[in-house]
Amino acid sequence: xxxxxxxxxxxxxxxxxxxxxxxxxxxxxxxxxxxxxxxxxxxxxxxxxxxxxxxxxxxxxxxxxxxxxxxxxxxxxxxxxxxxxxxxxxxxxxxxxxxxxxxxxxxxxxxxxxxxxxxxxxxxxxxxxxxxxxxxxxxxxxxxxxxxxxxxxxxxxxxxxxxxx
Numbered sequence: 001x002x003x004x005x006x007x008x009x010x011x012x013x014x015x016x017x018x019x020x021x022x023x024x025x026x027x028x029x030x031x032x033x034x035x036x037x038x039x040x041x042x043x044x045x046x047x048x049x050x051x052x053x054x055x056x057x058x059x060x061x062x063x064x065x066x067x068x069x070x071x072x073x074x075x076x077x078x079x080x081x082x083x084x085x086x087x088x089x090x091x092x093x094x095x096x097x098x099x100x101x102x103x104x105x106x107x108x109x110x111x112x113x114x115x116x117x118x119x120x121x122x123x124x125x126x127x128x129x130x131x132x133x134x135x136x137x138x139x140x141x142x143x144x145x146x147x148x149x150x151x152x153x154x155x156x157x158x159x160x161x162x163x164x165x
Contacts, residue, residue: 057102057123058093064109064119079108080148080164099125100163103137107163110146113138133160 055063065075076086081104089095102123106116116137120126127134136158140151152162 055122056093057097057119058089058095060119060122061089061105064111064115068109070109075105075108078148079104081105096123099123104148104163107140107146107148107151110144111141113141116141132158136160 065072072086072090073083076083079101081101085097085101089097099120102120102125103116106119109115111119117127127138129135129138133155136154137151140146140154145151145154148163155162
């Protein structure tokens with residue numbers, strides 16, 4: 001049996017030498033740092049997007065339509081598009097149509113190469129110098145060939161897929 005006096009000395013020793021309990025563990029430190037890091041990244045990401053974000057496709061399209069002084073119906077008919085699709089483009093701010101649809105709209109608006117590039121980029125597309133279809137569209141833009149029927153004749157001539165009409 002242990003002497004009771006020895007047990008009291010043990011308690012005193014523990015009391016004197018014991019480190020206070022940590023209120024949180026290493027895991028808590030990790031999660032706190034992670035949360036702070038995620039908040040910083042989120043704030044930086046929001047600032048980056050705000051600084052870099054360009055107008056949406058819909059905004060760019062309707063700026064061109066307004067600048068040209070055209071009615072919506074004139075544009076979608078000349079582009080060979082369905083009224084419902086055009087309405088969807090107008091009413092859905094982040095709508096992203098197919099590349100061919102954008103090209104048809106650019107032709108209907110009689111946009112030059114620079115304007116067509118701007119319209120395509122606003123939806124995440126571009127015209128490539130390494131694609132026969134794209135080169136044909138670029139050729140037509142340079143030659144101011146805006147009639148979709150004539151553009152399709154040129155596309156058919158090189159064996160490329162036609163624009164919808």
